[in-house]
Amino acid sequence: MTEQPTATTTPTTTATPITPAGPRSAPGPLPGFAYAPAPESRDLAEIAPSYGLYIGGEFREAHNGKSFTTLDPSSEEPLSEVAYGGAEDVDAAVRAARDAFPAWAGLPGAERAKYLFRIARIIQERSRELAVLETRDNGKPIRESRDTDLPLVAAHFFYYAGWADKLAHAGFGTDPKPLGVAGQVIPWNFPLLMLAWKVAPALACGNTVVLKPAETTPLSALFFADICRQAGLPAGVVNIVTGDGTTGAHLVAHPGVDKIAFTGSTAVGKEIARTVAGTGKRLTLELGGKGANIVFDDAPLDQAVEGIVGGIFFNQGQVCCAGSRLLVQESVQEELLAALKRRLTTLRVGDPLDKNTDIGAINSAEQLARIASLTEAGEAEGAERWSVPCELPSDGYWFAPTLFTGVSQAHRIAQEEIFGPVLSVLTFRTPEEAVAKANNTPYGLSAGIWTEKGSRILWMADRLRAGVVWANTFNRFDPASPFGGYQESGFGREGGRHGLEAYLDVR
Incomplete structure (x- = not known):
């Protein structure tokens, strides 16, 4: 699922709507057949006027005091002001993740599983709220957010909760160890689902996380931070730094990060690969496609x-x-x-x-x-x-x-x-x-x-x-099935048993 993460701050200019070309041969819909409007209530997702960065279990302002506006793509209506994380904020998030790592990695797998199960259940309980939030921030139809994205988000946390105490039987050695701090950069097309694809296996394996959501869709990640607090997840295990491509570049280059997971454009993926080369960091890239x-x-x-x-x-x-x-x-x-x-x-x-x-x-x-x-x-x-x-x-x-x-x-x-x-x-x-x-x-x-x-x-x-x-189908997904590509579509697999390997030291 791909984004253009080098985008600058959310544009405020109005795009000229594209006028579609007229039909060549296809007949129109049946005459007189129409659907009455059936809008979902915006009030289901209460969006605050502003949001800070989530570091060490707390929300805080950006060190540089900067922020950016996230818009509703369907109306260009401003939704919220979001803190713009800089190098100092990335460093603070990585240090918080590093401090939390020993205790989190030292928990028995069954104990980590309890947190993941709890997160999955809260996502289910708040799924209607999260679907409205995702639709307003992303622009996708509510039917897709409600019926596809949110069920899969919860399913991924349930699935990897089941693996947390069975890592020795995953095929990666009898005593696989977590890598440490995972830096994760996710796209705008499936914001909450891509978060689940990355955060769930990382936590199940005992890693801690610094997540950078896409600049145009930061809200569901910030709501997820609240879910982590609601689930009682220890402070520093998950940290969320919002910003643009520059923020992501600071995270990728940070020496305290042990593993980078990126979903986005092929051009940015190549740049990340060059940055990571020779550093010893583990890297997985899920990039573009032309299926x-x-x-x-x-x-x-x-x-x-x-x-x-x-x-x-x-x-x-x-x-x-x-x-x-x-x-x-x-x-x-x-x-x-x-x-x-x-x-x-x-x-x-x-x-x-x-x-x-x-x-x-x-x-x-x-x-x-x-x-x-x-x-x-x-x-x-x-x-x-x-x-x-x-x-x-x-x-x-x-x-x-x-x-x-x-x-x-x-x-x-x-x-x-x-x-x-x-x-x-x-x-x-x-x-x-x-x-x-x-x-x-x-x-x-x-x-x-x-x-x-x-x-x-x-x-x-x-x-x-x-x-x-x-x-005889297309775009069918399941958390037990691995996903990834070849050539300029990247390398590594997310989902399934294979998705654990990227977060384990199997040497």
């Missing part, structure tokens, strides 16, 4: 259409493992695209807090500008653009669901990660050609295969250079 969703002529097309929509338009396409390239067998191209366009005209774009909304707001003005730039490049290079005909809100950051046909492998929209609701459609004739086109990318994070032949699924999966391969 291929491959549809064969024997696939159940209606099911495939739903998988394509979920693969690229879930969370407005702001997903590192999104199926942003559709590879469809030539013989069913016209039929599949007609069905896909019909389905896209039924997607509801608008208020993320409305339970009927399918497509919410883009996270920031900067990300919206990147999406617009790459779609313009697609048109300039000769691909044919089709966007869902819809009225976009006048305030906030919005982009209509879009697909491109006539795409070649040389087009930028087929090679670069757009990180938005934009699908590039390519065709193939044979399985061998499908594999060649799917692997023709600098990334290697995800892929999907749609066919009724089990032998073809296994043949394709064995040849696709992707860390995660889904068969």
Whole structure:
């Protein structure tokens, strides 16, 4: 799940909404059929006017006295002022984590598990509040925050609580030890879920944590700090320093950190790798992707259409493992695209807090500008653009669901990660050609295969250079399943038993 963590302070300028291109051939929704508004209450998540840094079990102001504003992407409404952590604050957080490490690592695994179980239960109890908070800070539809993100967040803490007293049986030696202080930098597309992916295994293994959330979505991490206090987690075990890319760079370079875990853009991942090289710090990187969703002529097309929509338009396409390239067998191209366009005209774009909304707001003005730039490049290079005909809100950051046909492998929209609701459609004739086109990318994070032949699924999966391969589904996650990629999608695995290894000294 990927961010652009080098973003400067949250932009205050208003982005010009993108006007979608008119439909080429797809019919609109059934006449007279509409959903009544069903908004979730904003009052479920009480947001304070300002937040400090969470260091050593307490909230405090930044040493430099600076702060930044976090916005609601759907309206550009200021939500809160958040402390901007500098080098002194990072140092204080690392020292707090270092001081807490001996006692935390010395606890029996069953005792650490109790804290993780407690955190998981509190997350469940506060899930409605946290879902509203996440939607307001991120812009994603409340249905996704409520029905996908929060259940998975709790599930990860439950899952790793179960491992805390079984580390000797995880396959990493009979007496694996924690590494020490883990510095973790997480993205804006799944703020609370990415926190769970990193914090839960680190704590289960006996490490302490300094977490740097994304600049545009810091609030759920700060609410998590309150959950840690509610659960009675010892002071200093989890520390949260908010800020921008400079804050993250201070954390990565700090000599008191033993392990760095980063989810974000490939460019920043490479910079982190250069910083960490030669320091002895352990490093895992979960970076960008350009996933291929491959549809064969024997696939159940209606099911495939739903998988394509979920693969690229879930969370407005702001997903590192999104199926942003559709590879469809030539013989069913016209039929599949007609069905896909019909389905896209039924997607509801608008208020993320409305339970009927399918497509919410883009996270920031900067990300919206990147999406617009790459779609313009697609048109300039000769691909044919089709966007869902819809009225976009006048305030906030919005982009209509879009697909491109006539795409070649040389087009930028087929090679670069757009990180938005934009699908590039390519065709193939044979399985061998499908594999060649799917692997023709600098990334290697995800892929999907749609066919009724089990032998073809296994043949394709064995040849696709992707860390995660889904068969007749897409974007399905489970805390027991490892996740990660190859090439410029990074290295290391998060989730499952494999996710423990990054936080254990197995030498």
